[in-house]
Amino acid sequence: MDFDIPTFWLIIGFAGQALFSARFFVQWIMSEKLKKSVIPVAFWYFSVFGGITLLAYAIHREDPVFIAGQGLGLLVYARNLWFIWKERQEGNAAS
Template sequence: MMTANTIWLGIGFLGQLLFTSRFLVQWIASERARRSIVPLAFWWFSLAGGATLLAYAIWRRDPVFAIGQASGLVIYIRNLMLIGRAPRLEKPA
């Protein structure tokens, strides 16, 4: 039988996996470009992982962890907003 504790541990591990995936995406994109870049997926993984970890931190009643994740969410959302507002570069036909 799955307990609430087991489910929340799974949520915590899922959040950590999502959060770690952002670095893998950034590393692979940079290696392919042969320069350091931050792809859009980095910010989406940051947002998904940060939100999941925030939920886990709230469930754990850990204010230090919760404040850290909540602060990060503001930055991730802002970066996605800035990217969304940036003028699109048109590719030549």
């Protein structure tokens, strides 16, 4: 299958948007299941992977607004995963 560059980047862009959007479905399903508002770890993984993919697309498009938005968002998502990993390590050390 031979893709031209614009089609390839459209696929990357839509894939990133799909990953990024999936996080809301994960959060919604878990909240409905538990009957309270929760943010599962998968939400942050979808945020990171969707954000990275969308950042690549934004860089390709040379869109500074989109680059800044995704780049700054990635810091927040990664920091939340760091807190989760750290809490799990501390919990394992205490056991």
